[in-house]
Amino acid sequence: MLEFNLHYQWDDFKAHYSGSFDKGFTCLLGGSGEGKSTLLYLLGGFLKGEGQLRFDERDVLSFEANERPITTLFQSDNVFPQLSVWDNVAIGVHPSRKLSLDDQKRVTQSLKKVQLDHLSSKFPGELSGGQVQRVSIARALVRKQPILLLDEPFSALDPALRREMLNLVKEVTHEQGLITIMVTHSPDDALFVDGKIVLVENGKLVAQDDAQVLKGNNRNAHFERYLGR
Amino acid sequence: MKLFVRSYWLAFGGLLSYLVVGLAAFVSLLAYSSPVEWLGYLQEPYLWRLIRFSFLQALLSAVISIAIAVPVASCLYHRHFWGRRFLLNLFAISMVIPAIIAILGIVMVYGRNGVLSDVADIFGLYGLFGILLAHVFFNMPLAVRLILQVYQMIPDAQWRLASQFSFGRWYAFQIIEWHYIRKALPGAFVLIFMLCFSSFAVVLSLGGGPKSSTLEVAIYQALRFDFDIAKASFLSLLQIIICSSIAWCVYRYSPALAQDISVIEGQKSDLKGGKVSMCIDVAACLLALLLMVPPFLAIFIPVLSSLFWETLHDDALWRALLVSLKIALPSALLSLLIGLSVVVLARASLLSTHYSKWSLRLEQMGNFVLMVPSIVLATGLFLILRKLGIGFDYTFWVVVWVNAVMALPFVIRSIAPVFYQYEKRYHFLYRSLGIKGRHRFVLEWPYTRSALAQGMAYALVLSLGDMGVVALFGSQDLLSLPLYLFQLIGSYRVEQGACVAIVLLLLCLICFYLTNRIVGGKIARI
Numbered sequence: 001m002l003e004f005n006l007h008y009q010w011d012d013f014k015a016h017y018s019g020s021f022d023k024g025f026t027c028l029l030g031g032s033g034e035g036k037s038t039l040l041y042l043l044g045g046f047l048k049g050e051g052q053l054r055f056d057e058r059d060v061l062s063f064e065a066n067e068r069p070i071t072t073l074f075q076s077d078n079v080f081p082q083l084s085v086w087d088n089v090a091i092g093v094h095p096s097r098k099l100s101l102d103d104q105k106r107v108t109q110s111l112k113k114v115q116l117d118h119l120s121s122k123f124p125g126e127l128s129g130g131q132v133q134r135v136s137i138a139r140a141l142v143r144k145q146p147i148l149l150l151d152e153p154f155s156a157l158d159p160a161l162r163r164e165m166l167n168l169v170k171e172v173t174h175e176q177g178l179i180t181i182m183v184t185h186s187p188d189d190a191l192f193v194d195g196k197i198v199l200v201e202n203g204k205l206v207a208q209d210d211a212q213v214l215k216g217n218n219r220n221a222h223f224e225r226y227l228g229r
Numbered sequence: 230m231k232l233f234v235r236s237y238w239l240a241f242g243g244l245l246s247y248l249v250v251g252l253a254a255f256v257s258l259l260a261y262s263s264p265v266e267w268l269g270y271l272q273e274p275y276l277w278r279l280i281r282f283s284f285l286q287a288l289l290s291a292v293i294s295i296a297i298a299v300p301v302a303s304c305l306y307h308r309h310f311w312g313r314r315f316l317l318n319l320f321a322i323s324m325v326i327p328a329i330i331a332i333l334g335i336v337m338v339y340g341r342n343g344v345l346s347d348v349a350d351i352f353g354l355y356g357l358f359g360i361l362l363a364h365v366f367f368n369m370p371l372a373v374r375l376i377l378q379v380y381q382m383i384p385d386a387q388w389r390l391a392s393q394f395s396f397g398r399w400y401a402f403q404i405i406e407w408h409y410i411r412k413a414l415p416g417a418f419v420l421i422f423m424l425c426f427s428s429f430a431v432v433l434s435l436g437g438g439p440k441s442s443t444l445e446v447a448i449y450q451a452l453r454f455d456f457d458i459a460k461a462s463f464l465s466l467l468q469i470i471i472c473s474s475i476a477w478c479v480y481r482y483s484p485a486l487a488q489d490i491s492v493i494e495g496q497k498s499d500l501k502g503g504k505v506s507m508c509i510d511v512a513a514c515l516l517a518l519l520l521m522v523p524p525f526l527a528i529f530i531p532v533l534s535s536l537f538w539e540t541l542h543d544d545a546l547w548r549a550l551l552v553s554l555k556i557a558l559p560s561a562l563l564s565l566l567i568g569l570s571v572v573v574l575a576r577a578s579l580l581s582t583h584y585s586k587w588s589l590r591l592e593q594m595g596n597f598v599l600m601v602p603s604i605v606l607a608t609g610l611f612l613i614l615r616k617l618g619i620g621f622d623y624t625f626w627v628v629v630w631v632n633a634v635m636a637l638p639f640v641i642r643s644i645a646p647v648f649y650q651y652e653k654r655y656h657f658l659y660r661s662l663g664i665k666g667r668h669r670f671v672l673e674w675p676y677t678r679s680a681l682a683q684g685m686a687y688a689l690v691l692s693l694g695d696m697g698v699v700a701l702f703g704s705q706d707l708l709s710l711p712l713y714l715f716q717l718i719g720s721y722r723v724e725q726g727a728c729v730a731i732v733l734l735l736l737c738l739i740c741f742y743l744t745n746r747i748v749g750g751k752i753a754r755i
Contacts, residue, residue, distance in 0.1 A: 065657075066662055095669075
């Protein structure tokens, strides 16, 4: 379980996030500028917050981004165009890309998992948009971190491809027992992955529920306001 | 902060080797000054004449260079004529050509036996006219380049609107171009003004005596001929105060230049061109050609003479060439390492929550040297070494270090953009995967090598052409090619000087090309 009680201030924007995330898929919903990505960046270690951040009873707030038990997929630029697919995944194990035989096997297996093993010598420029995203998912797999943060990495893909990617992440989340937290603007995506949803408003977590409430009529006032009803 | 210093200790080392040594050099020079004499210096009419002339020549050089550069840049942006590439290449070469070569070219064209000696007869080559000719030769191309960079910032949509509303060139200039250019002019003015204010080789060679001398040359004379360190330190302080005050005023009150909308470039729409705009374009380009081409051509005239081959067999030439290379290679490497240290630290603070302001400050530290005369730094450093009892043994390294820091602004300008670009794109991914230090350098190498090569090539060429510090410490054992050339011009062996100038020019071009190719690889920006 990932527990947090974090304060963050940037100019006039004051945020205080308090809560916890369990294993499974959680979508962070909220309007633009409400602080969804800020929470993700605080968890990932890309912003310095104050307070507590605990994973499995261990305080990880003082850890650098790469030392935290977390892998993050960003909105863009998740792969290095100058590296082959294989190297892009291998760099997740060690920046030098000099891997032991076991680690090499892990890279190959994760490429198989995302169905890119036959393209391992290709470069990102030679791949389609969906395949490029699969490379970053393969790297997330090879890192074997228990928490996966997604900052709208599939927002630029067409709906069919986006669903394909979400399916893949959902499958990986369940298979490996990950805590997956995704920032999204789309209630449809949240419904599609069918996990938990958390609503962020003005730097606070104001509501939490199962994604299915987005479909029904039995929602609390915060969700109603967010959906504009 | 501790963590930051620990992570970037190597870069901090590089930065300190620049700042601490520079500061120590300056402080050691000031230690020799005697403030009680300052009032006496200030009452000397010669000093005020020096200041007036330094101001006048720098002001006129900057204004004339910019006044010619504005229409030339506009023409080069809008018209794609035969010879346009040649003109751009000529401008690029003139920016890296050693000052002494251009000076020789100007002497050969406008001097007593030159084809344009009649022009010089009217104004007098040695004095303000000669200095302005040389300064415009170097700085007009620089101004054109800076203004052309501004044109790249004009959103494409504005040209489409101009085309839609049938703007002619004049309206487009008034409504679109001038709006952007005027914001860049203060920066361009300060840069050229400072370069001219602290110009050394040009004023020393073409000044023609105390009547047309500047503060920089007076510092050199005080050190080299009178060894009056107290006076030299006073003059240096004066020069630094004047340069930094002007820079502060202009940057403080000039408008900020920023991209308005996206840089996405679409189909470029041509503007309506009338006869008047055509005449202005032709006149501007002809004037630029007239200023730039004759000095270049003049130095190549002796290449067909027997003197050229005789000069090539002269041992002194090759000894000087070896000395130049011995200074320039370590100097370029050092400059690149210090520049890299500054840029790596500036990059690290670029997206930091607490230290982001340091990014610009660090970059500006690299420009400090524009305000401090190189001979002042060299003398300060020499004094420190002398105190340690090793002064004369290390004059070579003093020249290397000063040449390295004098090239810093150019090195930083060459490498910073590409380093920043990768920081902005991959900052979070690097942090997420723990990619730093050597691994990051290796990962970015395919993209940064071209910029690094260009920075090093600039430093190499600047050091090869330097005639400031080496003139101060020059001796039989430390006679570089530019200094050898200066001695030939001084002894009126201009034709032989032209032969040496060709060798120096070829050396610069070969070194520039090879550095770009070897370090930069196949995609080098040459």
